[in-house]
Amino acid sequence: MACVVGGAVLLLAGAIAASLGIGSRAVPWSDVWAALFAEQPTSTQSLIRSIRLPRTMAGVVVGLALGAAGVVSQTVLRNPLADPGLLGVSAGAALGAVLGIVVFGITSISGFVWCAFVGAGLVTLGVVALGVRTPARTLLAGLALSTALDAITAFLLLVDRTTLERFRSWGVGSLSGRDLETVMQVVPIIGVGLVTVALSVRTLDGLALPDDSAMALGIRLAPARTVLLLSMALLCAAATALVGPLAFVGLAVPHIARSIVGPRHDRLLPAAMVLGVVLLLGADVIGRVLVRPAELEVGVMVAIVGAPTLIVLALRGRPGR
Amino acid sequence: MTASNGPRPVSAIRPRGLVRLGPLTVAIPPRVLLVALALGAAALASAVGSLFVGEVSLGPSEVLAALSGEGPRQNVFLLQSVRLPRALAGVVIGATLGLSGAVFQVLARNPLASPDVVGVQSGAAAGAVLVILSGTAAAGRVSTAAMTGGLIAAIIVGGVSRLRRAFGDQELVVGIGVAALFEAFVAYTLVRADTADLVRATVWLSGSLVNVEPATVRAGTVAIVLAAVPIVVLARSLGATALGVDLARVLGVRVGAVRATVGVGAVVAAAAATSVGGPIPFVALAAPHLGRLLARSPGTSLAVSAATGAALLALADLIVRLVAPTVALPVGLLTALTGAPLLFVLVLRRDTVR
Numbered sequence: 001m002a003c004v005v006g007g008a009v010l011l012l013a014g015a016i017a018a019s020l021g022i023g024s025r026a027v028p029w030s031d032v033w034a035a036l037f038a039e040q041p042t043s044t045q046s047l048i049r050s051i052r053l054p055r056t057m058a059g060v061v062v063g064l065a066l067g068a069a070g071v072v073s074q075t076v077l078r079n080p081l082a083d084p085g086l087l088g089v090s091a092g093a094a095l096g097a098v099l100g101i102v103v104f105g106i107t108s109i110s111g112f113v114w115c116a117f118v119g120a121g122l123v124t125l126g127v128v129a130l131g132v133r134t135p136a137r138t139l140l141a142g143l144a145l146s147t148a149l150d151a152i153t154a155f156l157l158l159v160d161r162t163t164l165e166r167f168r169s170w171g172v173g174s175l176s177g178r179d180l181e182t183v184m185q186v187v188p189i190i191g192v193g194l195v196t197v198a199l200s201v202r203t204l205d206g207l208a209l210p211d212d213s214a215m216a217l218g219i220r221l222a223p224a225r226t227v228l229l230l231s232m233a234l235l236c237a238a239a240t241a242l243v244g245p246l247a248f249v250g251l252a253v254p255h256i257a258r259s260i261v262g263p264r265h266d267r268l269l270p271a272a273m274v275l276g277v278v279l280l281l282g283a284d285v286i287g288r289v290l291v292r293p294a295e296l297e298v299g300v301m302v303a304i305v306g307a308p309t310l311i312v313l314a315l316r317g318r319p320g321r
Numbered sequence: 322m323t324a325s326n327g328p329r330p331v332s333a334i335r336p337r338g339l340v341r342l343g344p345l346t347v348a349i350p351p352r353v354l355l356v357a358l359a360l361g362a363a364a365l366a367s368a369v370g371s372l373f374v375g376e377v378s379l380g381p382s383e384v385l386a387a388l389s390g391e392g393p394r395q396n397v398f399l400l401q402s403v404r405l406p407r408a409l410a411g412v413v414i415g416a417t418l419g420l421s422g423a424v425f426q427v428l429a430r431n432p433l434a435s436p437d438v439v440g441v442q443s444g445a446a447a448g449a450v451l452v453i454l455s456g457t458a459a460a461g462r463v464s465t466a467a468m469t470g471g472l473i474a475a476i477i478v479g480g481v482s483r484l485r486r487a488f489g490d491q492e493l494v495v496g497i498g499v500a501a502l503f504e505a506f507v508a509y510t511l512v513r514a515d516t517a518d519l520v521r522a523t524v525w526l527s528g529s530l531v532n533v534e535p536a537t538v539r540a541g542t543v544a545i546v547l548a549a550v551p552i553v554v555l556a557r558s559l560g561a562t563a564l565g566v567d568l569a570r571v572l573g574v575r576v577g578a579v580r581a582t583v584g585v586g587a588v589v590a591a592a593a594a595t596s597v598g599g600p601i602p603f604v605a606l607a608a609p610h611l612g613r614l615l616a617r618s619p620g621t622s623l624a625v626s627a628a629t630g631a632a633l634l635a636l637a638d639l640i641v642r643l644v645a646p647t648v649a650l651p652v653g654l655l656t657a658l659t660g661a662p663l664l665f666v667l668v669l670r671r672d673t674v675r
Contacts, residue, residue, distance in 0.1 A: 079431065079432070079433055080431075080490045080493055080494060081431060081433040081434070081438070081493060081497065082433065136432060137668055139432060139433065140432065140610055140664060140668045141665060141668050141669065143433070143606065143607070143664070144607070144660075144661040144662070144664040144665040144668065145661070145665065147602065147603045147607070147657045147660070147661040148657060148658060148661035148662060148665075150602075150657065151653075151654045151655075151657035151658050151661070152658075154523075154527050154651075154653075154654055155650075155654050157523070158523065158524070158527070158650075158651070158654075161516065161520065164516075164519070164520070164523070165516065168511065168512060168519075172508045172511075172512050248501050251497060252497070252498070252501070255494050255497075296509070297508070297509070297512060299505075299508060300505045300508050300509045300512075301505075302505075303501040303502055303504065303505030304502065304505055306498075306501070307497075307498035307499070307501045307502045307505075308498070308502075310494060310495075310497065310498040310501075311481065311494075311495050311498040311499065314482075314491050314494040314495050314498070315481065315482065315491070315495065
């Protein structure tokens with residue numbers, strides 16, 4: 001156990017350091033370190049502070065959120081294909097962002113973030129208001145809702161080409177261009193979601209069992225599911241609003257984590273959170289280095305890095321769950 | 322009150338809905354049969370209706386004359402080379418997506434499964450986008466590339482995970498991974514495309530029957546029919562595998578062979594359908610659920626699902642032609658906008674969803 005925890009801390013620190021230190025311009029490590037604490041930063045140092053630091057923070061926050069949200073959705077909805085965007089959160093966020101462009105003419109990233117968050121929030125409230133009686137029912141209702149919202153988004157994009165132009169960089173998912181202030185605005189929302197999920201670790205273990213066994217353990221199914229799905233939606237909404245739809249992280253990371261630490265949630269949840277950050281920052285760093293001085297979007301890189309890992313681990317014996 | 326609530330005597334339980342065809346007797350619940358027939362009729366009616374409407378509306382006599390090759394030449398061309406292939410494509414593609422979606426949900430025992438769990442639509446999208454962005458507009462080449470891409474993705478998933486043995490979570494996870502790689506490729510190329518190509522690719526990617534050509538429809542239909550034969554022949558055995566491997570073996574079903582054959586058939590059919598109409602979303606995923614909820618049957622019926630898919634797509638295409646005859650509105654949007662609210666209502670109304 002100690003060596004797993006140690007490994008996780010090392011991985012996390014390595015990913016954060018790499019994200020701060022490696023980029024399209026080479027900066028010596030001493031400068032990177034100094035940039036974080038200097039009272040009067042040089043131009044290079046302020047560059048790191050204003051560009052790489054927010055980007056890294058965004059990666060950390062979103063990675064933690066999507067890792068946790070993915071575990072919750074797969075366990076509560078009892079489906080290995082359930083990504084946290086399934087309940088309409090991603091679709092709502094995308095529609096919010098597009099409406100922001102079409103109706104309010106928003107061009108700034110922080111404007112996108114709030115429109116997307118409002119869209120995702122409204123959809124979430126809708127799904128929860130309809131009640132979550134059985135996972136199968138929630139799954140289908142969420143599927144229908146996502147599909148309808150995605151269709152409306154696609155329609156708006158088809159009708160309006162300038163919006164399509166502006167939307168596509170958000171639509172593919174990217175960590176760059178978010179300033180520290182915007183990232184910090186999302187942090188409390190994600191904090192609330194993470195604390196709620198962390199306090200429900202034992203409930204999650206119970207919900208993975210058949211309904212009878214879960215009830216025998218004293219879990220009140222409907223309230224437990226509602227609370228967990230709400231916090232999952234909160235995490236996913238904030239993350240999606242900030243960096244665009246990166247649902248693959250939420251889908252892949254729990255499977256990767258499960259094949260390393262097994263199905264117990266007191267291990268799975270932290271492992272998935274750490275791996276979410278590592279995957280996101282790792283993919284982002286590789287995307288910066290691969291086609292220097294241009295960049296590959298993190299949404300593309302996450303799949304290129306994450307998918308083979310997922311496939312290899314899934315085949316390596318210990319089944320997905 | 323004298324009404325008894327106890328168990329009925331055995332003699333009182335009569336099997337209902339026996340359909341006799343010569344020496345064959347098949348038990349089909351009346352409601353399932355009714356729903357399948359009604360949906361099939363709705364699909365045909367929508368397809369026939371779509372022959373009359375569009376940019377130019379035609380009367381019954383004009384349509385009939387044009388179909389038999391008489392009347393003004395532009396009418397003959399319009400019906401035989403544009404409207405008839407498109408109407409046919411709607412019914413065939415819809416039925417195929419419904420059928421293969423049902424097959425995958427039975428095989429994987431997962432309500433979220435569709436041909437895309439083995440990457441068919443993602444692979445097809447990658448193939449088509451590659452050709453579109455290289456500047457070739459010919460529908461035939463795009464369609465061939467899409468078919469090839471879809472099959473390559475499915476072969477990778479099948480080869481890597483040896484699907485013949487089982488179709489469990491492990492295989493689903495491999496499928497997710499492969500599909501994600503192809504989708505990443507599409508996203509990567511689209512972000513770098515110029516706007517004209519981007520718009521064309523976006524139209525293809527949202528699924529559209531506007532640009533179907535008689536030749537691709539013909540080729541696609543032949544491939545689909547050939548691929549559907551093993552599925553229809555093995556439908557009963559597939560139903561038995563849904564009872565579990567052990568019980569199916571007891572019933573004399575060779576589970577591994579049945580799964581592999583039916584799975585390959587469903588993949589080829591779905592790839593062919595996607596190559597004609599693009600990756601039309603939602604139909605393969607939703608048709609089995611819509612059909613099951615409408616028929617109130619406990620299990621997934623392949624026939625009902627195929628009829629639902631055909632009705633959904635044909636109706637959506639008819640709406641496209643009625644609402645926006647001059648705008649190239651992708652039919653994928655309409656299948657989502659009609660099917661999704663229906664699914665939503667059905668799910669909320671019925672308390673017992675498996």
